[in-house]
Amino acid sequence: MADSPAIRQLPREGLVAGMRAVAPIAIAVLAFGASFGILARDAGMGTVAPIVMSLTTFAGSAQFAVASVLESGGAVAAAIAAAVMLNLRYLAVGTSVAPSLAGGKLWRLLVAQLAIDESWAVSQRDGRVDRHRMIGAGLVLLIAWCAGTVAGVVGGSALGDPSDYGLDAMFPALFLALLVGQIDGRRARVAALAGGLIALALTPLVPPGLPIVAASAGAVIALGVRA
């Protein structure tokens, strides 16, 4: 993170840097993958569907939402709606990745799937996304998430609830650490403050997933202050 922007990373170095950056959090992702697998199995999703879902949807909160709704006997439409709302933020995240991608359209579409909160967050460099870092980080997290899911649906988890180990607190701690590195001026400070406050204010008022979508308005608000 302290590297000079003048140092152009070779793709391989970028990939490895991305893999390293998410290595600690990958353990938590693995554990939560197992809890998703267990919940999905208990929800009657079988063994194959949860694994296919981890490979294709690859977004923790949305997958937990689907499994929870189905487990409590809720309607499929409600499960889908909840998951789509939780993933709406990826429209903004994906678009912010767009200028960094290269290659054909199918390749771009595939690489964009590796953009999840954690991989996107650790690959921010100089106001844009370093795609090699994001690919390295995304692949490690995808492997951890899917391996955890397989372990969960097949064998359950030897660990029990990952929250008992405080693993759920690792995610906001990672985002906080990355946020500190992003606060490099007045506008960034205003953007962070506005984003945090909007999320806080809207959480009790709108369905889960929408507060963070609305929070992206904080970035626009911040444009209004002098840099």
Place this chain on the structure above:
Amino acid sequence: MTAVWVAVGLVGLATVALKGAGPLVFADRPLPRTFGLVMPLLAPCLLAALVVGQTMADGRALVVDARLAGVAAAAVALAVRAPLLVVLVVAAGVAAAARAVGAA
């Protein structure tokens, strides 16, 4: 079971489309200028929202629980410039301890 596959298929397709829409639309042309200005600010903005959501949100409720203790401890670790791995371990350890003593 069919219902399960419908959910898995539709959520998967929707997620692929949400992540891929921007990269496909802007594959051959540059992002609009406004978006280019907003983009560097999106990271601090969304990171702050993620911190708030993952620390205090439980569905539609705002709650104070062990996660907040863990994240507060992580903030202290960050303030004394601890390495990232230490920050994450401190967050997990304090949250686990808070939960163990029954702070929920």
